[in-house]
Amino acid sequence: MTDHLIGLLLGAEDDWPRAYEALLRRLGAVTAPDGGKHRVRSVRVSIEPFDLRAKPQHELVIDRLAHWYYHPREWLKKIALMDDVYLLNSPFTFQSMEKHAAYCAMMRLGLKVPPTVLVPYKNPVENSRWAYTAARYNQPFDLDAVAETIGYPLYMKPYDGGAWVGVSKIRNREELHAAYDASGERLMHLQQSVEGFDVFARSLSIGPETMVMKFRPELPMHDRYAVDHSFLTPETGDEVVTISRLVNAFFRWEFNSCESLVRGTEVHPIDYANACPDVAVTSLHYYFPWAMAALLRWTVFCVVTGRRPRLDMDTARYFAIADDPQLSYAEKLAGYRRLADEYFEVDRYQEFCATALAHVDELVLEWVTSTEFDSLLKETVRATYPPHEHDRFLGHFGGLVDAWVRDQG
Template sequence: MIKKVGILFGMEDTFPWAFIDKVNELGKGKIIAEAVQIDKVQQGIDYGYSVIFDRISQEVPFYRAYLKNASLMGTAVINNPFWWSADEKFFNNCLSMEMGIPVPKTVLLPSNARPDNTSETSFRNLKVPLDWEYMFDYIGFPAYMKPHDGGGWKSVYRVENSEQLFEAHKETEQLVMMLQEEIVFDDYFRVYCLGQKYVHIMPYDPRKPFHERYVSDIKATGEARKKLLKTVHDYTLRLNQALGYDFNTVEFAVRDGVPYAIDFCNPAPDADINSVGQENFDWIVEHSAKYAIEKAKEHKPNQNNSSWGGFVRNSIAPVKPKVGKVNLKTAAEAKKTAVKTAVKKAPAKTKAPAKTKAPAKPKK
């Protein structure tokens, strides 16, 4: 029986067609790929795909509803549309801390403008003003402000002080934002992860123009480089296995040899040949096609074939936490720690010089 792999996509033009060609080449007639075609969506109907590779539903709610129906009918959707609908970047940072993976210091900010259909009374649980002084002391400046669930470098601000922050915050309107510590990095990586097992590490520089960001060299050398790349590889797998993503990129900023996970909620990552370059493009096309074929072969009719991460599975059947994780704190504990840190950093008072005793008179 021939199995079908579909890809759902929007404006991108290089990856989808290359993916289709590669699946058809490797599938050898037993597994075929095509662009998904939708002329109607009836509830509870299986439209015949063993696998659908999703590249666009984050932008189109209609497609997201279509994919959830397909998943219920047994299609293996990459990525799981149920989890992707629930996930966001601030949660990811909290989960990363629980796993012992370094992340920048981060706080959540309420939207500057009230959401539609709300009033001032809707926010009676928010204190006015917020504890801005604590947040600024904790994060420090310069800092980055970004949407808590956005992507594609949209609405990202670098702010030098509180005045710039408040001005930028006005522009974000109803977006819920994160304020995040700036990591001044030596190396930076963007890492493809497929199937929670295939990893491809790409040197990357977000400071460069968009078309030059993947043209970068790794500055670490020797044993330090080898150790760094292994850590980045292991952190990437651990994060994606916990979140359950079959296709994702993780970004790491390396400071003093320590890779900080900056962003790891990119389930429709850039795969265009014009930005990632030929070598990276060839890798992602080859491995995404290979993985889609694996999923098609594993597909079992009339059951949920989409992936679920360790976080969800462990919530149902809990496992003991790993030793060495960064435990999350209560607000009171966090404030207490901040006060202790401030006291330690305060300059010590200088003591007055001790009085010296006069020399004893010699005995006669």
């Protein structure tokens, strides 16, 4: 029996880690294609001083913390560079998760990203060299002229934002200047609004699995993900999946969400860099069991098959497709999909799941209908909402999860 240890590097969340831990315990021994027996367990990673030459016990780490906490980020870099520990999201491309580099890369690959401009800080940053550098090199610019070039309406949003913080829809000159004045020391993008879009699609990808969901950002978080299995045509849905996989394979991200606006037959990706994608049961509800099953399958596949981390970016192969004038947009997407599927070893993964992990769906269904899941849901609701709303949200989320259970039959 070969033992494998997966580390969970966590922040404030507790619901999905408890779910993942419970499913991993229930999984038991896994028989690999070569007949070898494997046992996988997890441990929550603590933060403490680390020797750069110390050997970690973990073979894989699921990171949900290092995008803002630099000490564990440096530990992740160390164990990736020195110890070949597998990471679901590369710590070497975290800056690309600040949106700007991700926009640039996907524009370079020809995706239909709306016109976007990065504008300088409104207020000086805290640096003793600011005054001299700004006086000598910062060029005055006409914010109104920049906005007119993009066209109203547009969005102003932080280049390193998350959770919609600091995002403003700008309809005129007055709103433009009010939002820019309020931005302070935050570095902002101006991005053309995709007006008249038909649907907002949010896709969650875990390894080579992707769930595309209808997203309604104007609603409270517990209502944003609509349960709708046919809101996109098969062709458009496949394009959204391809864009999601392309982004992830390109940047070595394997646990990420992507947001796209669909207008007619065109898909406009607007945000596709998320170091800590939402997987809370109180957000995903109906889709939560799928997310846990996908996370279980991918992490077990990685450690049991000895999948090696790929730290090199390999961008030239993607750019060769982008720069080929003989290829149509659809043909380029197909080429990107081939590269992404190659990176994620889709065929090998599917074969592994069909043999070694064929029972995972049944296992997840049994767990979701157990008293253990019922306790997790109740405790999460009580920790998230005020007492007078407990019954309402227990009924809301319980009903949505029950709908998922019925659909499995």
